[in-house]
Amino acid sequence: MRWRLGEILQARGLTAYKLAGQLNGKVNRNSVYAIARGDTDRVDRATLGHLLSALGELTGQRYTVGDLLEYSPEEESAEAETAATLADHPDILDRVERLESGAVRMIPLEEVAAKYGVKL
Known part of the structure; x- marks a missing residue:
């Protein structure tokens, strides 16, 4: 699996810095930056909820967990190999x-x- 947050932000003309500001301390800034870079493997449900809510507030669109994550069976099989x-x-x-x-x-x-x- 891989994070797509960075791609979403870029496509919408936003930055991780702007998203972290919108979160107003609900999620640690460094966590937001790591997720946007795809450098984190685990995130709790509350963090996901806050990210989705802040993205919606910034863009006026509704996002789901499926928008933030992408599953690739090839990647999983390579890791298993x-x-x-x-x-x-x-x-x-x-x-x-x-x-x-x-x-x-x-x-x-x-x-x-x-x-x-x-x-x-």
Whole structure:
């Protein structure tokens, strides 16, 4: 799932700053900015209600939770695939970190082939 609040604000010529002002302290400004950027995973029902109400007041339109969130099955399956890969290879992140830090290096295929006399 992904947040669409930033897109809605932009399409209506509004900013997260303006929305936060309309909320008048009902929702923390930093939370409004994070939601508009799509940087938050959890929001309580009261916050959703306040966001929808403030959007309606600013635009004169009625918004629903479905307007704020978009579900993409492909994204969910990609996340599940990543989780499965990490479960199958619990040390993979450590390996990547060691590679990036220079503690280990990738051996080029040509170097391996030359060492063992294999022609590519």
